[in-house]
Amino acid sequence: MVDFRARTDVPTLTDAECDQLSERYGPLAQAVRELIDATIRTQADDTTAREVTAQVQELTERLRAGNLSEGPGLRYVVDGRRPLAWSNAVVGLRNPIAPPLVIEHGPDGRCWTDFHLGAAYEGPPLLVHGGVSALVLDHVLGEAASDGLTKPLYTGTITVKYLRGTPLGALHAEAAIYRREGVKTFVRGHISDASGVTVEADGIFITPSWARDEVN
Amino acid sequence: MVDFRARTDVPTLTDAECDQLSERYGPLAQAVRELIDATIRTQADDTTAREVTAQVQELTERLRAGNLSEGPGLRYVVDGRRPLAWSNAVVGLRNPIAPPLVIEHGPDGRCWTDFHLGAAYEGPPLLVHGGVSALVLDHVLGEAASDGLTKPLYTGTITVKYLRGTPLGALHAEAAIYRREGVKTFVRGHISDASGVTVEADGIFITPSWARDEVN
Numbered sequence: 001m002v003d004f005r006a007r008t009d010v011p012t013l014t015d016a017e018c019d020q021l022s023e024r025y026g027p028l029a030q031a032v033r034e035l036i037d038a039t040i041r042t043q044a045d046d047t048t049a050r051e052v053t054a055q056v057q058e059l060t061e062r063l064r065a066g067n068l069s070e071g072p073g074l075r076y077v078v079d080g081r082r083p084l085a086w087s088n089a090v091v092g093l094r095n096p097i098a099p100p101l102v103i104e105h106g107p108d109g110r111c112w113t114d115f116h117l118g119a120a121y122e123g124p125p126l127l128v129h130g131g132v133s134a135l136v137l138d139h140v141l142g143e144a145a146s147d148g149l150t151k152p153l154y155t156g157t158i159t160v161k162y163l164r165g166t167p168l169g170a171l172h173a174e175a176a177i178y179r180r181e182g183v184k185t186f187v188r189g190h191i192s193d194a195s196g197v198t199v200e201a202d203g204i205f206i207t208p209s210w211a212r213d214e215v216n
Numbered sequence: 217m218v219d220f221r222a223r224t225d226v227p228t229l230t231d232a233e234c235d236q237l238s239e240r241y242g243p244l245a246q247a248v249r250e251l252i253d254a255t256i257r258t259q260a261d262d263t264t265a266r267e268v269t270a271q272v273q274e275l276t277e278r279l280r281a282g283n284l285s286e287g288p289g290l291r292y293v294v295d296g297r298r299p300l301a302w303s304n305a306v307v308g309l310r311n312p313i314a315p316p317l318v319i320e321h322g323p324d325g326r327c328w329t330d331f332h333l334g335a336a337y338e339g340p341p342l343l344v345h346g347g348v349s350a351l352v353l354d355h356v357l358g359e360a361a362s363d364g365l366t367k368p369l370y371t372g373t374i375t376v377k378y379l380r381g382t383p384l385g386a387l388h389a390e391a392a393i394y395r396r397e398g399v400k401t402f403v404r405g406h407i408s409d410a411s412g413v414t415v416e417a418d419g420i421f422i423t424p425s426w427a428r429d430e431v432n
Contacts, residue, residue, distance in 0.1 A: 024262050024265045025258075025265060027266075027269050028265050028268060028269045031272040031276070032255050032272055034272075035248060035275060035279075036311075036312045038279035038284065039248050039279060039310065040310050041303075042284060042285075043283060044278070044281075044282050050243075052244060052278055052279060053247045055271070056247040056250075056251050056275060059254075059268050059272060062264060063254035063255060063264070063268060064254050066261070066264070068259065087256050087257075087335060087338050089336065089337050089338060089339060089348050092338075095252075095255075095256050095335075095336060095338075096336070097313040120311060120313045122308075123304060124370075129304065129355070130358065130370070130374075131305065131351030134350035135345070135347030135348060138345075138376075139345070139346075139347050154340075154381070156377070156378060157378070159373060159375040159376075160354075
């Protein structure tokens with residue numbers, strides 16, 4: 001859950017600042033995503049692997065040279081309308097382990113996303129790791145429940161049901177709120193490929209006590 | 217689920233070959249993990265970010281130059297005793313998005329792991345993404361159910377219950393089988409930090425039909 005309202009140290013950027021920072025760091029993260037894929041699949045020989053390893057280490061030192069952010073800092077910014085969660089493991093622009101998912105929002109707490117999962121997300125051969133499906137669905141259901149991370153909510157419980165293996169490749173995920181009961185928001189969602197639904201999820205999200213005065 | 221028994225094209229390596237390949241590719245994946253962390257947290261300026269991005273792209277091209285593995289191939293090897301799942305998103309030696317978890321196995325279908333999660337796995341500020349907890353637990357419960365990926369099983373359903381936020385840092389996870397019923401194996405597990413349990417999970421794993429003659 002993003003309880004950004006409880007924090008006073010999260011910098012608010014202007015649109016221009018957001019653009020500048022996303023142009024600076026977005027391509028870097030995307031380049032590292034492609035390096036991740038090549039790292040898993042390469043058939044390079046000993047010499048090449050050793051040299052590339054050393055060069056990766058040098059690049060890491062260069063990035064660390066200016067000191068690293070220890071807290072949310074630059075990694076977690078609010079642009080005046082919604083949190084950007086740039087370091088988030090699923091949607092983070094700056095996080096190479098995120099695909100990243102780009103979540104679209106509709107009315108009435110519904111959201112969806114079209115994305116591609118490659119070798120990095122593998123479980124059984126050529127299939128998405130079951131836990132990666134759970135990761136995606138936990139995030140997408142949470143986005144629906146929290147209206148795009150604009151309301152403070154945390155996952156209480158999530159149940160994931162696997163109908164069949166999810167092939168790596170082009171996928172779709174969506175979620176929608178189906179009930180509200182006091183501090184609980186109930187959400188259902190699923191992942192599908194071109195042939196249909198592969199994984200379903202049902203989650204209960206909880207409004208934290210510090211935000212409960214706002215629950216109608 | 218790892219249904220390696222259904223595949224005839226997975227190479228079996230000797231211990232010496234495994235050692236050689238893990239020494240070749242293990243450090244490369246570990247170097248990329250550290251690059252991932254630096255990429256998320258760097259406060260580098262425009263020039264540095266642009267130069268590092270270009271150099272990462274060159275390294276990716278070097279790794280791709282010898283052609284990439286398209287199928288399980290070198291990424292998924294059986295060492296004569298157990299599958300190594302080197303490209304697995306949670307335990308893969310060669311997969312930079314994996315921490316990787318190293319799973320210990322005890323008798324009676326119990327397993328555990330001690331691991332560290334850094335910035336790459338963040339959800340709310342300084343907390344593990346709830347979906348990453350689900351990813352870890354799905355894998356650890358599956359390892360318990362399948363006796364370290366040596367039995368073919370797939371996740372039928374998993375329920376994850378969040379007791380409190382899981383702080384990034386040093387964590388422990390464990391799982392154990394608590395019931396077997398025909399083709400179903402029931403497993404419970406949890407993640408904990410030094411203060412106690414943060415997330416619990418309960419999963420039902422299913423023996424696939426092609427393996428059911430072997431179910432007692």
